[in-house]
Amino acid sequence: xxxxxxxxxxxxxxxSFKHALKFIRKKAAHPPLGTLTVAALLPDKWExxxxxxxxxxxxxxxxxxxxYVFISAMTVQREAAxxxxxxxxNAGTTVVAGGPLFTMEHxxxxxxxxxxxxxxxxxLQPFLRDLxxxxxxxxxxxxxxPDIRKSPxxxxxxxxxxxxxxxxMQFSRGCPYNCDFCNVTALLxxxxxxxxxxxxxxxxxxxxxxxxxxxxxxxxxxxxxxKRYLKEELLPAIIAWRKxxxxxxxxxxxxxxxxxxxxxxxxxxxxxxxxxxIGIETPDEEGLAECNKGQNQGRDLVANVKHLQRxxxxxxxxxxxxxxxxxxxxxxxxxxxxxKSGIVTAMVGLLQAPPGTQLYERLKSENRxxxxxxxxxxxxxxxxxxxxxxxxxxxxxxxxxxxxYTPTHYYQRVKTFLSEYNPPKIRMPFNWQHILAFFRSIxxxxxxxxxxxxxxxLLAWTLRNRPSLFPLAVTMAIYGHHFNKVYExxxx
Numbered sequence: 309x310x311x312x313x314x315x316x317x318x319x320x321x322x323x324s325f326k327h328a329l330k331f332i333r334k335k336a337a338h339p340p341l342g343t344l345t346v347a348a349l350l351p352d353k354w355e356x357x358x359x360x361x362x363x364x365x366x367x368x369x370x371x372x373x374x375x376y377v378f379i380s381a382m383t384v385q386r387e388a389a390x391x392x393x394x395x396x397x398n399a400g401t402t403v404v405a406g407g408p409l410f411t412m413e414h415x416x417x418x419x420x421x422x423x424x425x426x427x428x429x430x431x432l433q434p435f436l437r438d439l440x441x442x443x444x445x446x447x448x449x450x451x452x453x454p455d456i457r458k459s460p461x462x463x464x465x466x467x468x469x470x471x472x473x474x475x476x477m478q479f480s481r482g483c484p485y486n487c488d489f490c491n492v493t494a495l496l497x498x499x500x501x502x503x504x505x506x507x508x509x510x511x512x513x514x515x516x517x518x519x520x521x522x523x524x525x526x527x528x529x530x531x532x533x534x535k536r537y538l539k540e541e542l543l544p545a546i547i548a549w550r551k552x553x554x555x556x557x558x559x560x561x562x563x564x565x566x567x568x569x570x571x572x573x574x575x576x577x578x579x580x581x582x583x584x585x586i587g588i589e590t591p592d593e594e595g596l597a598e599c600n601k602g603q604n605q606g607r608d609l610v611a612n613v614k615h616l617q618r619x620x621x622x623x624x625x626x627x628x629x630x631x632x633x634x635x636x637x638x639x640x641x642x643x644x645x646x647x648k649s650g651i652v653t654a655m656v657g658l659l660q661a662p663p664g665t666q667l668y669e670r671l672k673s674e675n676r677x678x679x680x681x682x683x684x685x686x687x688x689x690x691x692x693x694x695x696x697x698x699x700x701x702x703x704x705x706x707x708x709x710x711x712x713y714t715p716t717h718y719y720q721r722v723k724t725f726l727s728e729y730n731p732p733k734i735r736m737p738f739n740w741q742h743i744l745a746f747f748r749s750i751x752x753x754x755x756x757x758x759x760x761x762x763x764x765x766l767l768a769w770t771l772r773n774r775p776s777l778f779p780l781a782v783t784m785a786i787y788g789h790h791f792n793k794v795y796e797x798x799x800x
Contacts, residue, residue: 309354312374312401313347313466315340316381316388317361320797322655322686325473327790331745331752334473336362341476341527342407343380344462346428350436358466361388371399379420380407383662383683393419406431408495412663413680414447423447427481427496429454453497456481457504461511464518474523474559477511479503479542483530485563486666487587488600489628492529494664500533505545512549512556521555521737531560531584535572543575550580554735559583563603567612570619577620577732584616585624591645594633599667613649617728625651626685629705630659632695639704643711650724652784653791654712657685658705661692687798706799713795715759715788719766722784726774746782753785759792 318324318336325337340360347356357373359366371377377396381389386409396403397419405417406424414423422444424431431448438444456478469475482497483490515524532538550556558581566572566584576584588609589601596605613623627646629638646654660681661668671677676693688709694701711717753763763785770781 309351310373310375311347311350311354311356311378312370312376313340313343313356313358313378313380314366314392315343315358315360315362316379316385316392318385319388319684320794321384321684322791322794325787325790327793328786329473331748331786332473332741333744335471336360337473338476338525339464339467339469339472340380341462341478342428343378344464344466345459345478346378346380346406346432347463347466348460349428349432356463356466360467360471361392363468363471366392366395368399371396371401374401376402376404378404378406380405381409382407383409383412383681385409386413386680386683390417390419393417404435408491409683411495412491416680421446423449425449426451427454429456429459453482453499453501456501457507459503459507461507461514464514469515469518469520474525475515475520476525476527477508478527479508479531480528480533482533484533485530485603486600487589488598488666488670489659489661491662491664494662496529500530502534502537505541508542509545509549512546516553516556523557523559526558526560529561530563532562532566532569532572535569539572539575543572543579546579547575554737556580557582557732557734557736559585561585561587564588564607564609564612565603566621567615573616573619573621580732580734581621582732582734583622583624585626586613586616587626588613588645588651589626589628590631590634590638591641592631592633592638595628595631595638598631598633599628610645610649613651614728617650617725618730620730620732622725622729622731623649623651624653625649625655627654627656628659629656629708630690630692630694630696630701634694634696636696636700636704639708642708643717646712647717647721647724650721650728652718652722652725653787654721655686656705656708656712658688658690658701659692659694660685660690667692684798686794709795709799713788713791715762715792718788718791719759719762719785722766722781722788723769725784726770726777726781729777729780731777731780742779745786746779749782749786749789753789757789759785759788 402421404422405420411425424435430450435448480500480502482500483492678691681691682689
């Protein structure tokens with residue numbers, strides 16, 4: 309059997325980093341981890357190829373070679389996925405689809421021959437068995453959750469590691485919390501399921517032996533869902549594995565209560581974690597209560613963020629406007645919080661209601677849904693009818709984004725962050741592309757860019773006040789270029 313895996317293209321979004329990746333000559337931020345894991349679940353004797361459309365085009369010869377095309381996607385890739393399916397249909401190639409997009413919306417895709425939904429560790433084997441017997445059904449689903457200690461190492465041989473800025477790994481699936489707008493628990497459950505230490509070390513060692521020395525993103529929706537296991541087993545094992553090795557910095561996603569556990573923070577930093585994405589959502593207590601974000605309530609969120617930064621973890625933040633309890637004052641409150649906290653990478657989106665969530669069901673009963681969500685968290689789009697009115701919400705959102713990603717506010721926020729940040733000591737290998745990226749930034753940002761005055765001011769300020777963080781300051785300036793481009797594309 310010849311199987312072609314096709315991963316659809318991401319649009320130009322906040323997290324695509326397309327404009328930043330050009331500075332270091334990388335084609336995509338991350339490889340398709342789910343696709344590579346499914347590839348490892350297929351029989352060894354099958355021939356397998358991958359076309360990641362974020363890296364390379366899909367040719368007619370690719371489709372002519374394949375017996376089956378396997379496609380996986382997230383919601384934000386919906387339109388790109390439809391284009392791939394149309395091409396497969398025109399070529400007469402059988403399409404097998406799975407992953408988050410199709411698990412939530414498989415009824416929307418008539419051109420798919422077989423859906424292998426939910427988690428492939430359970431649903432793929434029945435499909436393969438039926439396929440062998442010539443009686444494959446159209447839809448395979450399950451309400452069960454697999455033991456991911458039996459999940460294989462992703463088939464990294466299908467990708468060229470050099471095309472990507474960061475690799476991806478997964479330690480756990482599921483989240484213990486119950487935020488009403490989040491579909492993670494609908495897809496993966498409330499009980500965090502974890503891989504073994506041996507699995508994680510084997511994946512890390514495999515990447516290391518393949519020559520990888522850069523960033524690794526733990527894609528867990530809440531990395532700290534099982535704190536005891538992290539503190540007693542995984543993090544000490546990673547610390548031991550790192551000894552004598554060069555490279556490897558880690559980033560992940562976690563809940564804000566990480567700030568309460570200094571022992572866990574210290575272990576994460578010693579293990580090489582440098583960044584953590586946290587869903588702040590809103591500084592408004594009423595909004596947090598509305599969306600059932602109890603873990604964020606009753607806190608000094610700015611103090612929590614600064615504690616993490618001083619401890620060695622740069623905080624990236626997710627923010628939402630459009631809760632029923634939001635008033636016109638929320639937009640300035642969000643701006644003030646983001647600026648004061650020094651969260652440089654601040655993703656701000658309108659509230660959206662994914663299928664399967666409590667929010668979706670509530671708004672459906674209130675006749676306040678506007679169709680499918682876009683999946684893009686920072687494009688000013690929503691699939692709900694907001695209490696404050698859609699025009700007022702979009703006007704406030706445009707103002708908010710025009711403030712936080714204009715050079716004046718953005719570069720000031722970078723300085724606030726650099727003033728607080730106490731980075732881990734990680735030996736990273738010399739990389740010529742990073743040197744070249746600096747010179748490219750001089751031209752793109754410092755000479756022809758509209759932010760040139762702020763760019764030079766930031767570099768001078770960093771050399772005076774935090775010279776050891778000069779490379780990070782350049783990186784943040786490049787990120788700001790990307791964020792502003794996305795703002796101009798989607799919001800202006």
